[in-house]
Amino acid sequence: MTGDPLFVDGLSWAVLAVVVVKVLLAFTIVLVGVIFMIWFERKVIADMQNRIGPNRAGPWGLLQTLADGIKLIFKEDLRPQRSDPLVYRLAPYLSVAPAFLTFCVVPIGGVFADGQDGSVTLFGHTTYLQVADPPIGVLFVLAMSSVAVYGIMLAGWSSGSKYPLLGSVRATAQMVSYEAALGLSVAAVVLLTGSLSTHAIVASQAGSSTWAIGDIADWLTGWNVLRAGVVPFVVFCIAATAELNRPPFDLVEAEQELVGGFNTEYSSIRFGMFYLAEFMSTITLSAVIVTLFLGGPAGPLLFGPDWIWPLLWFTAKVLMFLFTFVWLRATLPRFRYDQLMDLGWKGLIPLSLGWLLLLGGLQVGRDHQWGQADFLLAAAGAGVTLSLAWSAIGLASKVAATRRAEGAEVAH
Amino acid sequence: MGYFGGFRITFRQIFGRRITQPYPAVKTEKHERNHGRHVLNRYEDGMEKCIGCELCAGVCPARCIYVRGADNPPDAPVSPGERFGFVYEINYLRCIHCDLCVEACPTEAITESKLFEFSFTDRSQAIYTKAELVVDDEGQPRRLAWEDWRDGEDLLTSGWMRATAPSGAADREGKAAWSAELGHGVRAPEPGQPERDGR
Numbered sequence: 292m293t294g295d296p297l298f299v300d301g302l303s304w305a306v307l308a309v310v311v312v313k314v315l316l317a318f319t320i321v322l323v324g325v326i327f328m329i330w331f332e333r334k335v336i337a338d339m340q341n342r343i344g345p346n347r348a349g350p351w352g353l354l355q356t357l358a359d360g361i362k363l364i365f366k367e368d369l370r371p372q373r374s375d376p377l378v379y380r381l382a383p384y385l386s387v388a389p390a391f392l393t394f395c396v397v398p399i400g401g402v403f404a405d406g407q408d409g410s411v412t413l414f415g416h417t418t419y420l421q422v423a424d425p426p427i428g429v430l431f432v433l434a435m436s437s438v439a440v441y442g443i444m445l446a447g448w449s450s451g452s453k454y455p456l457l458g459s460v461r462a463t464a465q466m467v468s469y470e471a472a473l474g475l476s477v478a479a480v481v482l483l484t485g486s487l488s489t490h491a492i493v494a495s496q497a498g499s500s501t502w503a504i505g506d507i508a509d510w511l512t513g514w515n516v517l518r519a520g521v522v523p524f525v526v527f528c529i530a531a532t533a534e535l536n537r538p539p540f541d542l543v544e545a546e547q548e549l550v551g552g553f554n555t556e557y558s559s560i561r562f563g564m565f566y567l568a569e570f571m572s573t574i575t576l577s578a579v580i581v582t583l584f585l586g587g588p589a590g591p592l593l594f595g596p597d598w599i600w601p602l603l604w605f606t607a608k609v610l611m612f613l614f615t616f617v618w619l620r621a622t623l624p625r626f627r628y629d630q631l632m633d634l635g636w637k638g639l640i641p642l643s644l645g646w647l648l649l650l651g652g653l654q655v656g657r658d659h660q661w662g663q664a665d666f667l668l669a670a671a672g673a674g675v676t677l678s679l680a681w682s683a684i685g686l687a688s689k690v691a692a693t694r695r696a697e698g699a700e701v702a703h
Numbered sequence: 704m705g706y707f708g709g710f711r712i713t714f715r716q717i718f719g720r721r722i723t724q725p726y727p728a729v730k731t732e733k734h735e736r737n738h739g740r741h742v743l744n745r746y747e748d749g750m751e752k753c754i755g756c757e758l759c760a761g762v763c764p765a766r767c768i769y770v771r772g773a774d775n776p777p778d779a780p781v782s783p784g785e786r787f788g789f790v791y792e793i794n795y796l797r798c799i800h801c802d803l804c805v806e807a808c809p810t811e812a813i814t815e816s817k818l819f820e821f822s823f824t825d826r827s828q829a830i831y832t833k834a835e836l837v838v839d840d841e842g843q844p845r846r847l848a849w850e851d852w853r854d855g856e857d858l859l860t861s862g863w864m865r866a867t868a869p870s871g872a873a874d875r876e877g878k879a880a881w882s883a884e885l886g887h888g889v890r891a892p893e894p895g896q897p898e899r900d901g902r
Contacts, residue, residue, distance in 0.1 A: 338717040343725060622713045 295490075296410055297418035309416050314395075317422045321394050325570045329356040332570075332617045339621040363563035371556050373451030382449060383557070383564035386442030389435035390571035395422035396431050396489050397578045400588050400602040403497035409490065409588075411598060419490055420588075420601075428489040429477050432579055436473070436534055439572060440466045443536075443543065446565070447553035458552030462536065462543040465631060469533035469540075472639035476523035476530065479647050480515050480583050482654055493587035506591070514586045519650065524584045526643045528615075531576045533635070536569070537616055539623035542631060577612035581605065730853065738800040739818040741793055742844045743837040744811065751781050751837065752812035753788035759804035759813055767797035768804060788812075791833040795821065816844050820851035 297306055330345065330353055337344025345352030370379060400420035401409030410417050425431055440463060447459020481487055484495045496513050511517060516524045533540040544552030554565045581587055590604030626634070652673070656666055724731055733739075744752045755772025773789035781787040804813050823829045828849050835845055846852050 335717070339713045341716055341719055341722045343721055343723045346725060618710060618713060622709045 295419050295424045297416055305414075306416065309413060309418060310422075312413075313418075313422045317394060318391065320399075321391055321571055321574065324574050325567055326356045326360075327353075328570045328574055328613060329359075329566075331613065332620075335614065335617045336621050339618075360563060363566075364560050366559040368559035368561065369556075371451050374556065375449040375451065378445050378449035380561075382442050382446035383561045383568070384442075385445060386439060386568035387564050387571065389439040389442070390568045390575055393432050393435045393572070393575045394578060396425065396428050397421055397575070397582050398424075398490055398493050398587050399578070399605050400598065402592065402597050402601055403494055403587070403589055404592070409494060409497075409601075421490065424488055424490045427487050429481060429487045429492070429583070432489075433470070433474055433477065436466075436572075436576075437470060439534075439568070440470075442565075442568065443553045446557065450553075450556035452556050454549045454551070455553050455555045458543050458545075458549045458555070461628070462553060465536070465540065465542060465635075466534055468632060468635040469530040469639070472526055472635060472643050473530040473534060475640065475643035475647055476527040477583065479519045479523040479643070479650050482647070482650055483515060483519055489582055489587075493582055493589070496586040497589050510586060510589055514589070515584045519584070520646065522646045523643060524580075526639050526646075527580060527583065528612075529634075530639060531580060532616065532619065533631070535572055535576055535616075537573065538620040539626050540631065541625060542628060545625060573613065573616055574609065577609045577616070578605075580612055581608040733817045737817045737819075738802050739816045740795060740798075740821070740831070740844075740850075741804070741813055741836055742816050743788070743791060743813055743833065745838055745842070746783070749840065750783050751787060752810045753791065754782055754784045754810055754812070755786045755788040756809065758807040758809065762803045762807040764801060764803065765797045765799050767794040768792070769794075788833065791836060792830055793836065794830045795823075796826070796829045817856065818844065818850055818852070822849050822851070824849065 297309060300306075333355070334344040334352070345355035348354040348358045370376065398409060398419060398421040401407075401411050403409040410419055412418075443462040443466075444459045447455040447457075447462065450456070480492060484492045486492065486495070492515075496515055496518075497510075536543045543549075544554065546552075549555065554562055557565060585608050588601030588605040590600060592600045652669060655661075656669065659665075661669070746752060753770075755770060757770045757772060760766075760768040760770045769790065769792040770788055771790035772786045775781055775785060775787050800815065800819070802815055805815055821829070828847075835847060837845075839845055
């Protein structure tokens with residue numbers, strides 16, 4: 292389990308060519324994916340609102356996104372006079388690049404079942420179906436989602452205008468808050484897998500390759516959704532939605548309050564890049580959820596060539612999450628700012644932190660081959676510690692309340 | 704409704720009926736009493752009904768009608784009466800389609816069609832002259848290039864609700880009746896609004 296087998300024989304021009312082909316392929320997949328994702332979102336949300344949705348460009352309006360893109364390219368590119376020229380131009384790229392780079396570490400195919408390691412042979416070279424498999428895999432995902440904050444923050448700041456600035460302040464606070472919950476739920480997965488590599492995470496969830504009732508139970512329990520106990524999965528999904536600034540966490544671009552938020556002053560293709568980045572990260576983060584919790588491309592191999600089924604399973608799982616994101620947007624009203632912060636800091640972070648501790652304790656028990664008595668003892672210890680902590684918190688808040696009341700009396 | 708009730712509602716809509724019509728391809732049925740652009744009617748023998756009395760212009764709240772009457776030439780009369788509408792213009796940039804002109808007309812000369820889908824590219828197109836307003840020899844409104852005409856849309860063009868028209872007949876009392884429509888005859892009067900509402 293040491294990285295992509297492509298580099299075993301050292302670098303050569305042929306290896307480099309394979310890498311370039313993989314990069315181009317990944318880029319094309321993501322771009323085409325974005326085009327169809329935007330169409331898909333508009334169609335589904337129209338369906339959910341008893342409308343028809345785009346239907347003019349191409350069959351079923353499939354080419355609508357392309358038409359919009361062409362329109363955006365040819366529109367006038369404005370830059371506000373009081374903006375910071377360099378940063379203003381840089382921000383869209385800072386927004387798009389992380390979205391694409393995250394996708395590079397996601398394994399999108401390859402047979403992992405029955406002890407196979409998910410490698411495929413391309414032009415006589417054995418490799419993984421992901422652009423790169425760095426040993427820091429998941430950390431790279433987290434790092435990229437942090438860089439994406441800069442794109443939005445700098446866009447708002449450099450516009451030299453008040454609404455974008457407000458939007459970017461909200462964005463920074465929101466994304467930083469939810470990154471903690473995101474990281475903690477990823478940590479649970481990493482703890483179970485014992486590796487940061489996305490490839491290793493997928494491999495550790497693999498089951499058998501056949502289509503039988505016993506096998507279905509086998510993969511489902513192998514997937515991290517159940518292995519980590521559903522909580523990290525749920526926390527990750529909520530935090531990911533907040534990270535993406537998608538409804539119901541779209542305070543960053545709340546149209547009704549901020550005229551569009553951080554991208555208010557952007558026009559033409561620079562605006563298009565933000566739009567692209569938003570949908571690209573939606574796809575990418577769905578892919579990351581699938582990788583971390585749903586076994587990536589894992590699934591039964593039915594008929595025909597083996598290599599096609601993992602790709603199909605992966606696509607199907609990602610589509611499921613994309614649909615869920617659209618569904619959330621159609622259903623939920625936007626959070627108020629204090630509710631957003633409450634959910635993040637008082638709900639998700641303590642929950643995922645506690646769950647991580649629980650999983651850690653279980654892992655320690657497994658490593659040291661604890662018996663039932665040891666586990667009971669540990670549980671009792673944890674119970675005592677928790678109740679002590681709980682009463683301490685209760686006492687603290689009571690004292691704080693009395694002090695506040697006294698302070699109010701003095702003020703009168 | 705619990706936490707997930709809302710999700711069920713939005714999901715159910717996917718299989719529900721679409722309210723939106725794909726407009727240029729499909730048009731919704733127009734209401735029977737829809738007010739569109741005007742037509743100037745003629746009698747069966749081809750005589751114009753307009754007598755140039757200017758009552759329509761007088762009653763128009765938007766002041767969009769301009770009429771000039773003239774004496775009928777004795778050898779080639781345009782209308783059966785003494786005078787006829789010599790100039791007749793309606794400015795559709797001002798018209799509010801209130802139908803007061805239709806009610807004011809003593810001879811049922813002016814009625815409203817169901818056509819409202821204009822796309823003017825010039826101000827002069829918005830001002831309809833008598834040549835554009837008078838129905839043709841079959842009693843059909845004239846097809847103008849900037850109007851969206853489909854087959855069958857000329858039906859019921861000169862039908863109109865008759866409430867307090869000066870030319871009202873005794874048998875129409877309390878009923879909504881329709882003026883004669885050249886090529887389509889006269890539609891049967893309807894019960895009045897209160898009866899229809901069940902009061």
